[in-house]
Amino acid sequence: MIIASQKPINEIIGLVEPYKKVLILGCGTCVKTCFAGGEDEVAVLASALRLSFKKMARSIQIEEMTIERQCENEFIQEAAAGVERNDAVLSLACGAGVQAIAKRFVKDVVLPGVNTTFIGIQERPGIFTEECSGCGNCGLATFGGVCPVTRCAKKLLNGPCGGSQKGVCEVNPDTPCAWHLIIERLTTLNRLDSLRTYIPPKNWNTSLSGGPRKLVREDHIL
């Protein structure tokens, strides 16, 4: 899923300050699961903003709403009346959601309430880790199911750098060395021979380096 975290409250106050009526729009899928922008977070943020503006002796009208997914038109439609009633939308969806709302409501102000951080998983309750960078050319079969493009700080495809010690990445002691994990996995799978395999330079054309990407599914075009 897409992992995000809420922006600092002061930054959010700065964003919504110019407006009198603001719709906080939550998203009920990824950002709900990572506790950044679901119904609960919308409610907490709304209270925090009301309180802050009251303290500043400023009036602001805040409406709360959460839709299932801000990245799908079918759900976005549900927010239309709410968007119409307010001066600005503070979207707690990922960057894709924020832009989908902005695309749909071309004349309305849409503001981001979260920082979209990565594609990842909830490793254990409250701990989220990055696993995929969406490079468009998956090589996980080669690396025993551990992605070095995403999880090695130097994107090394041919083995660990000289800074890996005791299974830990030199860049951050909280991060396991991706190559340590790859070697462990390939050992378990009895595929150590593939460690000798030379991996040629990666084709980044399928990644963001090739410019914004688009997927066309002819069979689903109406």
Added chain:
Amino acid sequence: MKTFSRLHEKLSLGQFVVTGECGPPRGANKEVIDKKINLLNGYVDAVNVTDNQTAIVRMSSIAASAHLAAAGLEPVMQMVVRDRNRIAIQSDIMGAYSLGIRNILCLSGDHQKFGSQPDAMNVFDIDSMNLIRTVKNMRETGKDMSGFDLDVAPQMFIGAAANPFADPFEYRVIRLAKKIDAGADFIQTQCIYNMDRFKEWIRLSREQGLTQKVYILGGVTPLRSAGMARYMKNKVAGMDIPDGIIKRMDGVDKKNQADEGIRICLETIEELKELKGVRGVHIMAIEWEDAVGKIVKQAGLK
């Protein structure tokens, strides 16, 4: 046999070589380079010129290497893949060759997090393994990475780094083998303080016939103080300094610690000279270039 540089020639003749290191200045002052050239000239067979080491912005390794070459001191131009994509890499290699640079050391590069500008974006378009292969392919096929026939293709003597002290240990020999497959002609190792582990790595490499395929230069760094030893042990990634070494440095007066550091370094060099499969030493006297002449003379290397 065709040799690509003077360093290559000496190694191919079976000479036990010495290489040194020159860190370019944080600025455009050529005099700093000239000073280091004077300290190293005559003592070493070639000098590594670092490429924005520890991710701190410095004069480019290409320019500094060209200054060395002009002064008659053979450079080993270090090149990291942290700051350049494949387009810049190939272009810089061609430029370097045109400036008379004949040795290259292919590296990943320290992560920018450790440097003075951690906000920078890194590149890592290709890894150090593929950098080795790129230089090798240019040399052997005369083509760039796209397969285009180059007018004059760079013909460089290709080096790579090896760290026998990083984990996982078993993989370190596999990685060396991969670097040789990719095209490495010579290897310079991480600083050796843990001789037992180094010997084990060399033994495994010998067993696999790797020491026959590549010239291995053992890396040494003289310790200037017990404080430096502790700092390197705790703060420098991939460094293995046994407690015995630290104790030994602690055991002498502060004012004599530099001498003790040089003594340890000389003892290491003595062991390396006797070790089958080691073809030279790489002395990394970090910002202590005037120690190099002393070490080389006392070790009887020149």
